[in-house]
Amino acid sequence: MNAPAGLDLPDPPRERLVVIGNGMAGCRAVEEMLERDAGRFDIVIFGAEPRVNYNRIMLSPVLAGEKTFDEIVINSTEWYAENGIELVSGDPVEHIERESMSVVSRSGRIEPYDKLLIATGSDPFIIPIPGNDLPGVVTFRDLDDVERMLAAAELGGDAVVIGGGLLGLEAAHGLSLRGMKVTVVHLMPTLMERQLDEAAGYLLRQELESRGHTILTGANTKTIHSIEGRVAGIELEDGTRIKADIVVVAAGIKPSIGLAKAAGLECERGIMVDDHMVTSDPDILAVGECVQHRGLCYGLVAPLWEMCRALADYLTDTPSGYLGSVTSTKLKVSGIDLFSAGDFSGGADCEDIVMRDASRGVYKRVVVKGNRVVGAVLYGDTADGNWYFDLLKKEEDISEIREALIFGQAFASGGALADPNAAVAALSDDAEICGCNGVSKGRVVQCIETGAHSLDAVRSQCKASASCGSCSCLVESLLALTLGGKVESGPKTMCKCTSFTHDDVRHLILEKGLKLIPQVMQELHWTTPDGCSSCRPALNYYLLCAWPGEYEDDEKSRFVNERLHANIQKDGTYSVVPRFFGGITNPKELRAIADVVEKYDAPMVKVTGGQRLDIFGVKKEDLPAVWADLNAAGMVSGHAYGKALRTVKTCVGSEWCRFGTQDSTGLGVKLERLTWGSYMPHKFKMAVSGCPRNCAEATIKDFGVICVDSGYELHVGGNGGIHLRGTDLLCKVETEEEAMETCIAFIQLYREDGHYLERTAPWIVRKGLEWIKAQLFDDPGAIPALAARFRLSQTFWQVDPWARRAAGAHRNLHSHLAEIRPLAVENA
Amino acid sequence: MSEAYGTWLDIGTTTQIEPGSARTLPVAGGDEIAVFHTMRGEFYALVNTCPHKQGPLSQGIVHGDSVSCPLHNWRISLRTGEALGDDQGCTPTIPLKIDSGRLFLLREAVIPGKAPPLAPALAA
Numbered sequence: 001m002n003a004p005a006g007l008d009l010p011d012p013p014r015e016r017l018v019v020i021g022n023g024m025a026g027c028r029a030v031e032e033m034l035e036r037d038a039g040r041f042d043i044v045i046f047g048a049e050p051r052v053n054y055n056r057i058m059l060s061p062v063l064a065g066e067k068t069f070d071e072i073v074i075n076s077t078e079w080y081a082e083n084g085i086e087l088v089s090g091d092p093v094e095h096i097e098r099e100s101m102s103v104v105s106r107s108g109r110i111e112p113y114d115k116l117l118i119a120t121g122s123d124p125f126i127i128p129i130p131g132n133d134l135p136g137v138v139t140f141r142d143l144d145d146v147e148r149m150l151a152a153a154e155l156g157g158d159a160v161v162i163g164g165g166l167l168g169l170e171a172a173h174g175l176s177l178r179g180m181k182v183t184v185v186h187l188m189p190t191l192m193e194r195q196l197d198e199a200a201g202y203l204l205r206q207e208l209e210s211r212g213h214t215i216l217t218g219a220n221t222k223t224i225h226s227i228e229g230r231v232a233g234i235e236l237e238d239g240t241r242i243k244a245d246i247v248v249v250a251a252g253i254k255p256s257i258g259l260a261k262a263a264g265l266e267c268e269r270g271i272m273v274d275d276h277m278v279t280s281d282p283d284i285l286a287v288g289e290c291v292q293h294r295g296l297c298y299g300l301v302a303p304l305w306e307m308c309r310a311l312a313d314y315l316t317d318t319p320s321g322y323l324g325s326v327t328s329t330k331l332k333v334s335g336i337d338l339f340s341a342g343d344f345s346g347g348a349d350c351e352d353i354v355m356r357d358a359s360r361g362v363y364k365r366v367v368v369k370g371n372r373v374v375g376a377v378l379y380g381d382t383a384d385g386n387w388y389f390d391l392l393k394k395e396e397d398i399s400e401i402r403e404a405l406i407f408g409q410a411f412a413s414g415g416a417l418a419d420p421n422a423a424v425a426a427l428s429d430d431a432e433i434c435g436c437n438g439v440s441k442g443r444v445v446q447c448i449e450t451g452a453h454s455l456d457a458v459r460s461q462c463k464a465s466a467s468c469g470s471c472s473c474l475v476e477s478l479l480a481l482t483l484g485g486k487v488e489s490g491p492k493t494m495c496k497c498t499s500f501t502h503d504d505v506r507h508l509i510l511e512k513g514l515k516l517i518p519q520v521m522q523e524l525h526w527t528t529p530d531g532c533s534s535c536r537p538a539l540n541y542y543l544l545c546a547w548p549g550e551y552e553d554d555e556k557s558r559f560v561n562e563r564l565h566a567n568i569q570k571d572g573t574y575s576v577v578p579r580f581f582g583g584i585t586n587p588k589e590l591r592a593i594a595d596v597v598e599k600y601d602a603p604m605v606k607v608t609g610g611q612r613l614d615i616f617g618v619k620k621e622d623l624p625a626v627w628a629d630l631n632a633a634g635m636v637s638g639h640a641y642g643k644a645l646r647t648v649k650t651c652v653g654s655e656w657c658r659f660g661t662q663d664s665t666g667l668g669v670k671l672e673r674l675t676w677g678s679y680m681p682h683k684f685k686m687a688v689s690g691c692p693r694n695c696a697e698a699t700i701k702d703f704g705v706i707c708v709d710s711g712y713e714l715h716v717g718g719n720g721g722i723h724l725r726g727t728d729l730l731c732k733v734e735t736e737e738e739a740m741e742t743c744i745a746f747i748q749l750y751r752e753d754g755h756y757l758e759r760t761a762p763w764i765v766r767k768g769l770e771w772i773k774a775q776l777f778d779d780p781g782a783i784p785a786l787a788a789r790f791r792l793s794q795t796f797w798q799v800d801p802w803a804r805r806a807a808g809a810h811r812n813l814h815s816h817l818a819e820i821r822p823l824a825v826e827n828a
Numbered sequence: 829m830s831e832a833y834g835t836w837l838d839i840g841t842t843t844q845i846e847p848g849s850a851r852t853l854p855v856a857g858g859d860e861i862a863v864f865h866t867m868r869g870e871f872y873a874l875v876n877t878c879p880h881k882q883g884p885l886s887q888g889i890v891h892g893d894s895v896s897c898p899l900h901n902w903r904i905s906l907r908t909g910e911a912l913g914d915d916q917g918c919t920p921t922i923p924l925k926i927d928s929g930r931l932f933l934l935r936e937a938v939i940p941g942k943a944p945p946l947a948p949a950l951a952a
Contacts, residue, residue, distance in 0.1 A: 013905075530848070530867040533889040533896035541921050556848035556867075560887040560898040574882045618889075817851035817863055818839045 017315075018103055018113035020093045020259065022047025024056055025288025025304045026119030027075055028438070031314035034083055040316060044111055046468045050090030054078055056142070057124060057301050060167075060332045063146050063174030066522060096263035098281060104465070115283055115315065117261055122253040122289040122299065129163065130400040131224025136231030137247045140171045149248065151157045153178035154330055157463035160184075160234050160465070162221055166331060168250035169204075172213055173333040175248070183214040183242050185221055185234065187251075195329045199354075200363050200379040207336055207361070216240075232361040245751045255290045255297050269434070275321040276314035277307055287311050292375035293324060300327045305438030322767040328389045334522060334824045337378070339385035342392045343367065344375030353650055355406045357721070374559040384408035386474075390431045426478035434471045435479070439464040444475060455479065455499060462818075465499075472499030474707040495534040497526045502538070502755040509546050517543065517554055530556075538756035541643065544679060545751050548793040555810065561641035564813065565801045567614075567624055573625060577640035578630050579676060582688075583611035584649045592633030596626055609720075610647030610685060612638055621814050627802035636800035638674070640748040644679045645686070650696065653707065654691030662707035663822035664690035667736055671705075671743060677798035678747065678790070681754035681763075686743075699727045702750075703743055708732075712739040716746060716772070717764035725761040731777070745786035751777055752789075834927060836932035841865065842871065843929070850886040850895070852876055856940050861922055862886035863931065864906050866893055872906040873924040873933055879904075879917025 019026045022045050047053075058072040071652075090107065095104040102112040112280045122137035138148045142298055149171070152159070159175045161168045164186030172182045184191075190201035191208075210290075224247055233243045244595060255270035266272040266280035270292030277285045277293075287307040289299055298304070303325035308320035326340035338659050344367045355364045362380035366388060367374055372395050373522030376388040383654060384628040387409040398405055401412040429442035439462050447462040456477050458464055465472045476499055479494050494502050505524065514520045517539045521531060531539065536557035537709070543551045561567050563726045566574035578593065597605055603617040618626055627637070640646060648671050651657065668688040687698035688705040697720070698704030704715040704727050711734040715727030732745065733739050749772065764772060776782055845851050845865040853861040853873075860876035862885050870893065876886050883899030893906045903912040909919040923934035 100846060129927070530891050533901065536889060536891060556846070557889070559889065563885070566886075568887065569880065572887075746884065773881045812844075812846070812851065817844060817853050 001305065006779075015040065015114040015641075016112060017041035017043045017115045017117065018098075018111050019043065020089065020121060021045075021119030021121060021290075022049065022053050022089060022115075023119060023121050023288070024074070024301065025051070025055040025121065027119065028304060029117060029119060029287050029308040029311050030083075030085065031075075032308045035316055036312055036316040036318070038083070039185040041115070045080075045085060045087050046091065046093045046105060046111075047087065047089040047793075048092035049144070051143065052080070052087070052089070053170045054143070057332075058624050059143065059146050060170035060174060061507070062143075063140075063149060063171065063470050064177045064334070066334065069131075069143060078788060079376040081556055088269070093259060095695070096259055096284070098284070101283065113283070115285065115549060117311070118279070118284065118290060120256040120259060120290045123256045124249065125254050127221065127249060127251050129221060129223055131226060131231070131234075132249070133225055134226050135229065135233045136245065137224060137249060137571040140167050140248055140250045149246065150178065152246035153180050155245065156180060158183070158243050159246045159248065161243055161248045161250060162187070162234070162655045163248075163250035163252065164215065164217065165194065165250065166192060166253065166329060169208070170247070170332055171248045171250050171472075172208070175246075176211065176213060177666055178286060181212070181214075183216065183244075183682065185209070185219045185236070186215070189218050191215065191217065192331070192338075193338075195377075196338070196379075197344055197365060197377055198339070199365070200340075200377045203361060203363055203379045204331075204338060212797060216242075227679060253289065253299055253420040255292070257290055260284075260286065260290070268292050275310065275323065276319055277311040277322060278314070285311055285315070287338070293322065298325060298327065300329065300431060302327055302438060326389075326393050328385065330385070330804040337380055337382040339378040339382035340376070341385070341389045342373070342375035344377050350374065353402075353406045363800045364406055368398065368402070368405075371397050371402070371731065373398060373405075382692075386427065386431065389466065390427050392426055393430070424474055427483050428601060433474050434464040437463040441478065445482050448479055451680070453479070453483060475499075478558065494538060495532055497521075497531050497535050498524060499653055500524055505539070506542050506546070506730065509542055515543065515547055515551060517557060520576075537643075541681065541756050544797075545793070548797045555813075562643070564623060565627070565637055565641060565805065566618065567641045569616065571617075573617045573619055575614050575640075576618050576623070576630070577608065577612050577614045577625055577638035578635035579638040579672075580612050581672045581676075582648055582665050585613075586664065588633050589635055592630055596629050599629070600626055608640070608647075609651050610640075612640065612647060614640070621816075624806050624808075624811070624814055627808035631800070631803050631806055637802040642679065643674070643682050645675045645677070647685055648675075649685070649687035649701070651688075651690045651695035653688075657690055660690035660707070661709050662690060662712070664688040664696065664705070664707050667705060667707070667712075668696075668737065670736070671740060675747060675794075677800075678751070678794060679797060680747065680751050681756050683749065684750075684760070700724065701727065703746060705739055705743075711735070714739060714742055714746075717760045719759055719761035721759070722810075723761065728764065731775065741783060741787050744790040745776055745783040746772075748790040748793075749784040751793075752786075835935045837938055839931050839934050841930055842926060845871070848890050850888075850890065853933075860884070860886070861933070861938065863924070863933075864890055864895060865892055866906065868893070868938045869942075870906075871924055871926060871931060873922035874904070874906065874909055875920045875922070877919060878902055879909075879911055879919050880915065886918065890949055 053075045055074050058067055061067040091105045091107050093103045094106050103108050104110050124141045138145050153175055156179055159180040159182045161172045161184045164184050172184050176182045189318055190198050209215055215533040221234050222237050224231060224233045225233045231247050231696055233241055235241050257267045259273050260271045261267050271279055271286045271290055273279055273286050273291045273293050277287050279286050288304050305320050306325055310320055313320040326342055331338040343805040350369045353366045365377045368377035373388055373391045378385055388494055404412040427441050431441045433439055433441050433444050442465045443462055451456045452461045455476055467476045480827050493499055494505055508524060514524055515524055520539050537559055540554045540557035555563050568574050569575055594688050597615055600618055600622050602615045607612045608614050648668040650665045650668035654660035654662055684702045685705045687696040687701040689696040690707050692706055698706055699715055700718040702722040704718055706713040712730060713732050714730045718727035718732045719725040750760055847865050848863040848867045850862045861866055862874050862876035864872045876884050878885055878897040880902045881899055883897040884896050885897055887898045887902060888895040894903050894912060895906060896903050902915050904919055905912055909921040911917040923935045925932045
């Protein structure tokens, strides 16, 4: 601010904007304003809660333990500071003095305003019955309520939730996940009757009951009982008594209009506002759940965003006007897909189009009026929710696609839109992409066009998909559509079930301390109920690598070869490879193999490329016995089926060979004894050649050693498979010990960084040899640290899977469920 | 015992198949039936051969309501037996019902050609 001399006048005083309410509406209005004209106002925000602005609609996941408070903060303390906003938290405004244009807070603070914004939201509706003020009776409105519920849940016991609406059911879900036995008491005959029709309500009820909730509909609570001054239970009109250690009242909300009313502003159910969100006092504006606009009060988040935009446009002299909102709802209860939008109460001139698929638990109903969609209820399959909602908002004529309307967008559009990108392309610009942050398609596209070329960039710039993440796929489609081939997708997503990359997933598993596959899927917003055959094995490996000793291997997520510790062949039989350490065997082992071949009628034995013997044609039922016999001769599983250390190929080396410079066989045996049993992103092969003639072909192995006179050349990243690749020289070492230590450090680096099913060759191409070298050699502590982590993992994983199975573990996998003997049936 | 007279065969309890896995059932003629239990708790029965190269579907990874064949990763719908995605083919499904925690397969589907004699007698 170095103004030229003579012009050094003070800035003209800015107008003062006072905001009552630090919630989603109040803060969003301020954000919208800052975006348009950051210098326009001096801003003071009063919040009744002693904390920063957070995403209230995400309180349910917090209660359910799916998110932490930090994760639902919208604007941190820094945001207020950076934008020069004064936040007065925990000190609610008690009066509005319209005469003197100021507000007075509980602590007596007087704040003058030029413009006042009321965003007081709504209050929970407290049912007027005896006992409603007892300790242990809570509402579900803010973080304090959540904390009260969590404290109650810690003691376990019974919870009663009064109210079977959106909020009540989310509270019930959370409390039940926290270990409480939950009864939901609902006045109306149908759960969520404002959003659902009877059929969908029924499916929802069934699902909740199957999760152990007790649901009482048509139940009117008469009294809340207490014992020693604390809540003990409730009594219904019909005399039914239900025990309760906590009673959650979630019977609805009402606009919080006390302050406005006392200040003489015009109010009905809510504070009356015009299309620019101006109240009956031109200097006082109001947004959010506390207002009544064109006769309507809203209790959902999407309308807030639209109101805030209109308000900011008005305050920054570009009035746009708010025309009211059509709303849609989703239930944030994990595993229940439920979507509702518009009006589905039906009527004489309405036609219902309904589809039910009982076996899938799917119910869809679209209400059509004069060739326009006016309402939709989807249960069990909500994929087309956005599409119906879009048709509804745009009031599109659907007469041409009416026949196929109920089957969803892909069908209705003649199959061409089975491509998800095309489906997203068909959405209008004002279609909502991110419900959590109220971001429209137009906004996302604008954001992409102005430089956000990756999912992360979009997330940070316009917040789309930055909260719950369930719209990540939509954002990715928009990226693809807007940029064509230029999307900086970076590495691809792990699979179609997630928008995260392999690296993201590995990183988040560690960062969030995720220790179970379902937990990863939940926390990282998997879009499928239980993943697919690509992500499940990958997640299983990542967890196994991240938490040695803690993570319990998930057999269901392993490919059959690893599940049965043998290779499946084209006829459904298996082949079995015992380990020959370093390629060495003896008469006892050979005899045992010969016996197994005879005893189990194995049609073939073959020498593998890695100097082992492969016994073919073993039946699944016989595997445990085969393993037992091989174990008895001292052999262990060769892991020839695993994403694991396979073989260490050797030549004879200095012991026999006239060219051998070192004991390559001995080193091979040592390396294999050190590393067998370790699981990796992909199969891993090693070789040790005794001289540069390289008889063991060490230069096409994942890790190869070439013995030379002066020591050992260590080679990495070779691959003799489909894409032949020779190794890169990693380094040269002098002793066997160094060679072995470097080997396991390299393996561990690969284990911790490689993508599942990525062999070392593409991994090294992706990361660069220099990166690998830097990781290993830049810091003298790196190799010991990596090696130590490898050894730790080996203490848990260097076990022979055959021995456990031969001893009877997982016997199920090898035996039939039952035998059906036609004769017995006929004779019965 | 009474079920053996009817059209449904009792093949065991639902608890014998872990969620997310399958077990097999040999039937007359050397075929096998695979009985699946999905992670969502649904049960399905299919002939245990992939329409592609006859891979044993029971050994595949079960996800959602489909299974990926262990041989070439074809994805087969457990509901319809149809190959999903770009692949074409279908594996016969076997009608299955659950009653009081026990699994029953439709007799005619399991033992072809041996069905009716007993059933009408029972109905009469």
